[in-house]
Amino acid sequence: MSKKQSSKELEVFTNPNPDRDYEINMECPEFTCLCPKTGQPDFATIDITYIPDKLCIELKSLKLYLWSYRDEGAFHEKVINEILDDLVKACRPRYMQVVGEFNVRGGIYTTVSAEHYGKSGTKRKSKTKRPSS
Amino acid sequence: MSKKQSSKELEVFTNPNPDRDYEINMECPEFTCLCPKTGQPDFATIDITYIPDKLCIELKSLKLYLWSYRDEGAFHEKVINEILDDLVKACRPRYMQVVGEFNVRGGIYTTVSAEHYGKSGTKRKSKTKRPSS
Amino acid sequence: MSKKQSSKELEVFTNPNPDRDYEINMECPEFTCLCPKTGQPDFATIDITYIPDKLCIELKSLKLYLWSYRDEGAFHEKVINEILDDLVKACRPRYMQVVGEFNVRGGIYTTVSAEHYGKSGTKRKSKTKRPSS
Amino acid sequence: MSKKQSSKELEVFTNPNPDRDYEINMECPEFTCLCPKTGQPDFATIDITYIPDKLCIELKSLKLYLWSYRDEGAFHEKVINEILDDLVKACRPRYMQVVGEFNVRGGIYTTVSAEHYGKSGTKRKSKTKRPSS
Amino acid sequence: MSKKQSSKELEVFTNPNPDRDYEINMECPEFTCLCPKTGQPDFATIDITYIPDKLCIELKSLKLYLWSYRDEGAFHEKVINEILDDLVKACRPRYMQVVGEFNVRGGIYTTVSAEHYGKSGTKRKSKTKRPSS
Amino acid sequence: MSKKQSSKELEVFTNPNPDRDYEINMECPEFTCLCPKTGQPDFATIDITYIPDKLCIELKSLKLYLWSYRDEGAFHEKVINEILDDLVKACRPRYMQVVGEFNVRGGIYTTVSAEHYGKSGTKRKSKTKRPSS
Amino acid sequence: MSKKQSSKELEVFTNPNPDRDYEINMECPEFTCLCPKTGQPDFATIDITYIPDKLCIELKSLKLYLWSYRDEGAFHEKVINEILDDLVKACRPRYMQVVGEFNVRGGIYTTVSAEHYGKSGTKRKSKTKRPSS
Amino acid sequence: MSKKQSSKELEVFTNPNPDRDYEINMECPEFTCLCPKTGQPDFATIDITYIPDKLCIELKSLKLYLWSYRDEGAFHEKVINEILDDLVKACRPRYMQVVGEFNVRGGIYTTVSAEHYGKSGTKRKSKTKRPSS
Amino acid sequence: MSKKQSSKELEVFTNPNPDRDYEINMECPEFTCLCPKTGQPDFATIDITYIPDKLCIELKSLKLYLWSYRDEGAFHEKVINEILDDLVKACRPRYMQVVGEFNVRGGIYTTVSAEHYGKSGTKRKSKTKRPSS
Amino acid sequence: MSKKQSSKELEVFTNPNPDRDYEINMECPEFTCLCPKTGQPDFATIDITYIPDKLCIELKSLKLYLWSYRDEGAFHEKVINEILDDLVKACRPRYMQVVGEFNVRGGIYTTVSAEHYGKSGTKRKSKTKRPSS
Numbered sequence A, B, C, D, E, F, G, H, I, J: 001m002s003k004k005q006s007s008k009e010l011e012v013f014t015n016p017n018p019d020r021d022y023e024i025n026m027e028c029p030e031f032t033c034l035c036p037k038t039g040q041p042d043f044a045t046i047d048i049t050y051i052p053d054k055l056c057i058e059l060k061s062l063k064l065y066l067w068s069y070r071d072e073g074a075f076h077e078k079v080i081n082e083i084l085d086d087l088v089k090a091c092r093p094r095y096m097q098v099v100g101e102f103n104v105r106g107g108i109y110t111t112v113s114a115e116h117y118g119k120s121g122t123k124r125k126s127k128t129k130r131p132s133s
């Protein structure tokens, strides 16, 4: 049984409130790819925070994009930067951060986090952490 | 059985301490609306923090206002900005932030947070997070 | 915007392992109905555990069935027994328990739990609580 | 400002499902009374679990009943038994347990729990603890 | 049984270390007052942080002062500012913050936090949150 | 500064509800004594659960009794049995359990728990664990 | 990049202590398969508890066996029974339980748990839950 | 730097209360040994519960005994049974359980638990879990 | 049995890395002293963070120093400043903070935190809170 | 059985995204060494955060490097600075922080944290704490 719907295509829609710098955080705990060296499955939570400019990332297409890594070899450091680049290319945000928390391997927990500053002067207003978590 | 009490009307009362910039945080874990595409129910916690100027938001009317979304289609990004705009229009605060943490959909947790700076120079004094939580 | 897909119809499929008494637990934290007296929204987690006989409950239809309560008046004690009766009628299980944890109202947290013993001699093997929770 | 609505009167309604032994748990974290010796406020969570026979306890009246202790002196051991007796008298349940977890006093946390077996042969089916807590 | 020891009188003692700006945090989870509209009991945690100048607040008298609200009507926004004003008047601190986390009412959790800057240039050194919590 | 109030004397009062087997749990997280070998301080939580017969243990005297160990040498295994014996002698309960959770020493956490069955046939009804914890 | 090491082959080794009924619990939070209807990825924690007879399951081969589901369609109810059958066939244990906690789908959390009683009279001694969790 | 103090010698002392069946639980979160196949370090929490007969295990010697595994190869299943046998031989208890929770290896968490019934008729009174944890 | 090893003497050793501003945090949850007014035992966690200059505090001597308060009367505000002064005198650090979280008394939790700035320009690099806690 | 694979050799690979200042956090909860004074085992979690320049630390070699301390005497303050120096020498990062949280010894929990600023002007962008933890 193969998954045919995953795709590298990221769909966007028009930002409903371009006049304001507001933050969107999307946390995806079900990311899995393969270790390029051993072919063994790797698991991570991908946490994306961005301040949209003209465009927003469409949720379903983000899901399909992340599934596209299921059978791909991906080094922790490289893949997080790759995801940031792909998302930035798709919606050219004012600001974006992608954080990848990888499950333990060899007794070590790895977390990689990369940021992109689109429009100069845009700084993260509030920590869009789950206030109630 | 239909709900007739919900209403878009936001009631206010006079700020008892206008001489001081103090913060009010109101967390409403029982927000539900409909996904505009699928009509399926969506659930979220709405977390509102503001520094009142002349007026404060009356609690009961905030409850009825939030219920008014129960049968409405609402996109995550749009509805949080809409709630912020409605609340700002009602009480013209010195500062206000509205955060919406939406339940998981398609394996992704979305949190949207928007801010409004009324009186210039007003900055958030203290993180009105629940100190004891 | 009205939800038309919700329905009282519960779909089932053939139990793949009728030779064994095994347990299925389905926890639905997004249940909402209306208080019959005040019309105000009520929220609950519905936790269903059952040992199937010939039939299993189809997940999607359970979701639509639970949505059917969104605009209905429902007393806590009555609605949990009603859900148990409906589910038992649909799949005539060897054993079933339905637990409803209702959000706080008037400072009180209410939990109602009802059980059905279909085939005599069927006793709950293991507490199908999330071992890793 | 005195509270006039509290009352020792416990209202009941007819059990909608008398044919089944099902459990109702009501947890009230906002119980307060006075220490009979020092007059100092005492705080507790009252956790009530019962299997109704012909009658169920009406939620609002339980709230008003518990408020009636606000200005009364109450020894931990005595008051929990008193609450159990009052509730049993009001609805003559098949089974009932009342647990009172009192806040720390003098560095000691006290919990008192009393049970009533109405109909012989009625045993607690399932631990009506909040499964999802 | 009435409580006679509560009093609005706040006692103080001389600051043992006036030469240093150090912080004192006092968290009182057992605050209760009445809702001015409905007369129903309200419950909150009051969290006080201050940098003393010449005087410190005596613990026992703070306890009696907070009890004095047990039978008083108090709006959330107003009462937190009132407590801050009373405490500031009693010990004229270099800095003080009072935070009130009120229990859920109508499905909404309210937290009010107000600050007082006594001596200019005094800024909060360290977040006197319970490091080990 | 020496502590003079601690005493081995345990005071009791008449059980208000001798007709019923109900449980009292008293948890004291502030127990400290000395290691008999090294003289170094030891810390523990003492958790007492009992079903009273004619007499109940008076809270304040329990506090003073536990303080009496502050400067005494006490082996974990021995002292828990000693406390159980003293408490049983004072109130001759139908059932009693004393559990001592000692802080880590040499990387090992020790917990000792002893039970006393007074009246034959008395079995622990409900786990008097803090239901809401 | 395809995974070639996964395999349905389960390797075993001789039980070092066949004279005693002892329990082995193996929890695998990194299980993923595909939904047979939609082809979308599904995620679960598989929790295995067994009392070995002559043979024990070799850890590495269990890992490769569970990976073999990565690209397979698997219904929750069916796959848990299938895993139990495969493991029982490989080591013919005295007792075995397999529990699958599946991530939320359509707002519902599903947990399936099946048991196998090999040698009659073997009952689960202790709840091999992580005592320290 | 080699550790010379670790030793397989287990020291005991006379049970101060042989007339009573009481339980001692000793939890050692700092156990480490080597994987026999790869030589890689393995880490576990060893949780020991026993009802002493004439003899108790001396804490310090238990610490040195557990350290003796630091440089030894040890299979999970085998080593837990070995520790149980050694402890039983040293103090011939009425009942003893040894549980080993091993850190994750290859994405799998293993827990092994073995029991010994010395004196027939001795059954575990109370779950000596940390009541306050 | 009196404790003779406790002493006010604080021993130090040479800072192994004086060229770098690094932080040392030492948390002591087993601090106990007496209330000067009532003689009743008081319990606290003392949390010490400092950037050493030429000298570091020796762990064992810190333990003995903190034990020296076991039988001393100590006001919360005073004793935290006293501990800071003693530690600063012993090792003249570039920066030091002492925080005392005292157990609840009269329903109030007190936390006192004082800081010392030795070398001007030394500011706390990173929050040496337990990252993994 | 001795471990031969551990080594002080730290392997690196080319930074895939040198054009961006991104953060890598690696948390190793399984660090153990010996106390230089007593030879007793010590346990810690080592938490490493760095912004790579041209080179990244290879995960497996970090694991082997940390194992090399298993049989070495190491003072808390010294060893954390040593690890930072070794890692900095291996990959000359723009920024690096090493934090060591040591298990409790003598009732005290020690945490040592040291930082290295490679390229001037590099400041830590985001707190690479596990956002979802």
Ligand SMILES: [Ca+2]
Binding pocket: A072
């Ligand atoms: Ca790729």
Ligand SMILES: [Ca+2]
Binding pocket: A131, A132, B025, B027, B047, B128, B129, B130
């Ligand atoms: Ca909040």
Ligand SMILES: [Ca+2]
Binding pocket: B072
């Ligand atoms: Ca609308």
Ligand SMILES: [Ca+2]
Binding pocket: B131, B132, E025, E027, E047, E129, E130
């Ligand atoms: Ca606090």
Ligand SMILES: [Ca+2]
Binding pocket: C131, C132, G025, G027, G047, G129, G130
């Ligand atoms: Ca488990």
Ligand SMILES: [Ca+2]
Binding pocket: D072
């Ligand atoms: Ca009364």
Ligand SMILES: [Ca+2]
Binding pocket: C025, C027, C047, C129, C130, D131, D132
């Ligand atoms: Ca559940």
Ligand SMILES: [Ca+2]
Binding pocket: E131, E132, I025, I027, I047, I129, I130
């Ligand atoms: Ca700390």
Ligand SMILES: [Ca+2]
Binding pocket: D025, D027, D047, D128, D129, D130, F131, F132
């Ligand atoms: Ca409860």
Ligand SMILES: [Ca+2]
Binding pocket: G072
């Ligand atoms: Ca298959």
Ligand SMILES: [Ca+2]
Binding pocket: G130, G131, G132, G133, H027, H045, H047
């Ligand atoms: Ca344990």
Ligand SMILES: [Ca+2]
Binding pocket: F111, G131, H025, H027, H047, H128, H129, H130
């Ligand atoms: Ca334990």
Ligand SMILES: [Ca+2]
Binding pocket: F025, F027, F047, F128, F129, F130, H131, H132
């Ligand atoms: Ca307890």
Ligand SMILES: [Ca+2]
Binding pocket: I072
């Ligand atoms: Ca002194």
Ligand SMILES: [Ca+2]
Binding pocket: I131, I132, J025, J027, J047, J129, J130
């Ligand atoms: Ca970390």
Ligand SMILES: [Ca+2]
Binding pocket: A025, A027, A047, A128, A129, A130, J131, J132
């Ligand atoms: Ca997040």
